[in-house]
Amino acid sequence: MNKKVMIQVSGLSQEFETDGETIRPLQQANFSILENTFNIIYGPSGSGKSTMLNILSGLQAPTAGTVMFEGQNIYKMSRDALAHFRAHRLGVVYQTSYWVHSLNVLENVAMPLYFLGYSRRKAAKLAMLALQRVGMERYAKKSPIFLSGGEQQRIGLARALATSPLYVIADEPTGNLDTENGDKVMNLLLNCQTEFRCTIILVTHNMEYVPLADHLIHIQDGLTEELQQATALQATEEIIRDLRQRVAALARMKAKDATRP
Amino acid sequence: MQPDLKTTAHQRYTKIPSAVLLHVAWRNLINKKLRAFLTIMGIIIGIGSIFFLLSFGLGLRDLVTREVIGNQSIQSIEIESGNSKIIKLDQAGVNKVKGLAHVKRSSLTYTFPGSLKIKGSETDTIVYGIDPDYQGLTSLRLLEGRLLNDGDVKQAFMNQGALNSVGITDPKKAIGQEIQLAIPLQNVETSKKQIVDTYKVVGVIDSTSGSEIFIPRFNFEAAGVLNYSQMKVLADSGADVGTLRKQIESLGYQTSSPVDTIDQINQIFRFFNIILAGFGIIGMIVAVLGMFNTLTVALLERTKEIGLMVALGARNRDMRRLFILEAMLLSLIGAAFGVLLAFLGGLLINVLMNSLAHNRGVTEHFMLFATPFWLILAMFGFMMVVGLVVVYFPARRAGKINPIEALRRE
Structure with missing residues (x-):
């Protein structure tokens, strides 16, 4: 089945000037993301993931190259149009949950709807639906800051889904969660793809999630490489093999050390 | 979709x-x-x-x-002939003023110093010869009794100040009292030398600025006083006061208005x-x-x-x-x-x-x-x-x- 290309990244580079030193977190990145797929951008810390995430979420214009969403260069839009694009098309889930402290859970979830011009009542209705999707509706009137990390992350996902976005971008959404809660969030993300036809972009350094992906983008030292899932799974196997070898090597080191007088 | x-x-x-x-x-x-x-x-x-x-x-x-300012309206203009020997506030002059645009109402007043006698006490006073229009243009606060009516001749009302000067504090006690007024008519073109008459007090107003008696203007006219002491004019609106005053002054009269004091x-x-x-x-x-x-x-x-x-x-x-x-x-x-x-x-x-x-x-x-x-x-x-x-x-x-x-x- 031929899927429509939704996001086309071409020749993307980013440069910073820090203390007279030029940093290039991204160099000539190229990849495309297809409609209604689960994409994982992975790479170790410092690889340029965060920069890629910022560029994809419409917050930071690249030094060179283009990001086309449905054929339109988002960095050619006016500031207001770009803000509207963020509120309307993107749902973003962060590693740490950020909240407007003075507002309750429901109002925080309704936030992107407010930015689209919805009245409080209409926004509350849609926000409630989003909370029901993640099973957090009973916390609607509570303050989000007193909830557990897992609960906060699910509410963060509800906020990302409130406007029924086409794209859900998740930045290490399980980074601060235990496996159980992490899996719940991942399950919800998968659900977004299958049930609500969202295109998912997951940014992570955690290789565990590779099997969830339809498409993988590996970033290392500012360079990107696209992998098919089969290749990725193979890569995962390699990583597991590497890890086993490494564990074995370390065990041998310890054993050798123990035999010394 | x-x-x-x-x-x-x-x-x-x-x-x-x-x-x-x-x-x-x-x-x-x-x-x-x-x-x-x-x-x-x-x-x-x-x-x-x-x-x-x-x-x-x-x-x-x-x-x-x-x-x-007391009770004077800011739309009112007071007109006097001043010290001029030629221009007098006589009937002809009054008619000219009345004919000006934006004059809503007017009243004519005589003002003379005189003496007041009541129950044996005597005191100096100011006597105003007024008409009912004056009462309409000046909001007088009545303490007791009534103001002057159209048919009144030998009736008078006085202010609390006049009562105080003869030792009466309760205005109720003044109503119905007879007072004798003696008003010398010096420096006035008239046949009589003075007005001496008895008036009946019908009202007391709330003002303590000096001693004042108000009697019908007719009493002065009957004595042959031709020139009015003061004319009071009410302009259509406060905005008309300025132009109206200029027009009146061009007739040779002096004008004053509470607006001056307010300013x-x-x-x-x-x-x-x-x-x-x-x-x-x-x-x-x-x-x-x-x-x-x-x-x-x-x-x-x-x-x-x-x-x-x-x-x-x-x-x-x-x-x-x-x-x-x-x-x-x-x-x-x-x-x-x-x-x-x-x-x-x-x-x-x-x-x-x-x-x-x-x-x-x-x-x-x-x-x-x-x-x-x-x-x-x-x-x-x-x-x-x-x-x-x-x-x-x-x-x-x-x-x-x-x-x-x-x-x-x-």
Whole structure:
């Protein structure tokens, strides 16, 4: 089945000037993301993931190259149009949950709807639906800051889904969660793809999630490489093999050390 | 079905509804109750002290104006012939004045010094020969009895001052009394040398500025007095007073109007009020510093929140609007309570001062504080402007927050 290309990244580079030193977190990145797929951008810390995430979420214009969403260069839009694009098309889930402290859970979830011009009542209705999707509706009137990390992350996902976005971008959404809660969030993300036809972009350094992906983008030292899932799974196997070898090597080191007088 | 990206960028939903933004601003204020309370207290004290002092200044001005102008209408013009030997305020002159545009009503008065005898006591007095029109043009406050009617000839009413000078304090006792008036008619072209007659008191008015007796004008006309002492004209509106006066003066008469006196009083009090407002401004400065501090701290504390909102699709200018709204909320609440408390404080002091004055024998009730609607509006307007100036820098910074840097902050 031929899927429509939704996001086309071409020749993307980013440069910073820090203390007279030029940093290039991204160099000539190229990849495309297809409609209604689960994409994982992975790479170790410092690889340029965060920069890629910022560029994809419409917050930071690249030094060179283009990001086309449905054929339109988002960095050619006016500031207001770009803000509207963020509120309307993107749902973003962060590693740490950020909240407007003075507002309750429901109002925080309704936030992107407010930015689209919805009245409080209409926004509350849609926000409630989003909370029901993640099973957090009973916390609607509570303050989000007193909830557990897992609960906060699910509410963060509800906020990302409130406007029924086409794209859900998740930045290490399980980074601060235990496996159980992490899996719940991942399950919800998968659900977004299958049930609500969202295109998912997951940014992570955690290789565990590779099997969830339809498409993988590996970033290392500012360079990107696209992998098919089969290749990725193979890569995962390699990583597991590497890890086993490494564990074995370390065990041998310890054993050798123990035999010394 | 999702709409196309190009069309969504231009669809009608582009900004946060003000009601929603106001709600968020309000939540932000009550989220930091103590801080908001203290800031608002500062504004209450600042606005309250300015309002209190200005309302005192204006009240005092009005009190003085009332005392000096008395019951004269500001639309009225008083006309006299002055010391001119040629131009007299006679019937011909009166007709000319009556023929001018914007003359609504007029009255003619004779004024002569005379002596008053009642129950054996005698005193000097001023005698006014008036007509019912005069009573219409001058709002006289009747204490007892009635004013003069059309058919009256030998009836008179007097002021409390005249009664006091003959030792009568209760106006009720004066009604029905016979008084003898002797009015010398010197320096007047007339057949008689003086008017000596008996009048019956029908009313007492509330005025203690000297001794005054009012009798029908007819008495002077019968004695052959040809020139009136004074003509009073009521203009169609206060705006016509100026041009009408010029026209009357071009006929050779002298005019005066309560507006002249009011202008002088206003001039003095303008200066006085500036000094009072100056004292109030000191409180205001403290309030402004408090408010600036609150908004700056709020900006620092909420940099991350603002970054989040921008990342989620808020426009930078919406964040500026949010801060301006928060400052406006502080200003509005502060101004409302400041004005209210200053008003209540003024009322309280007024009651105290009145009872103090009452204990010392002052019968008249007075208002020391004036709270005209424009002053209340001006206080709100002033605080809004101050709020806007104070929030200028924090709002500008809020509008420039970079979401990436803000979210990275710890």
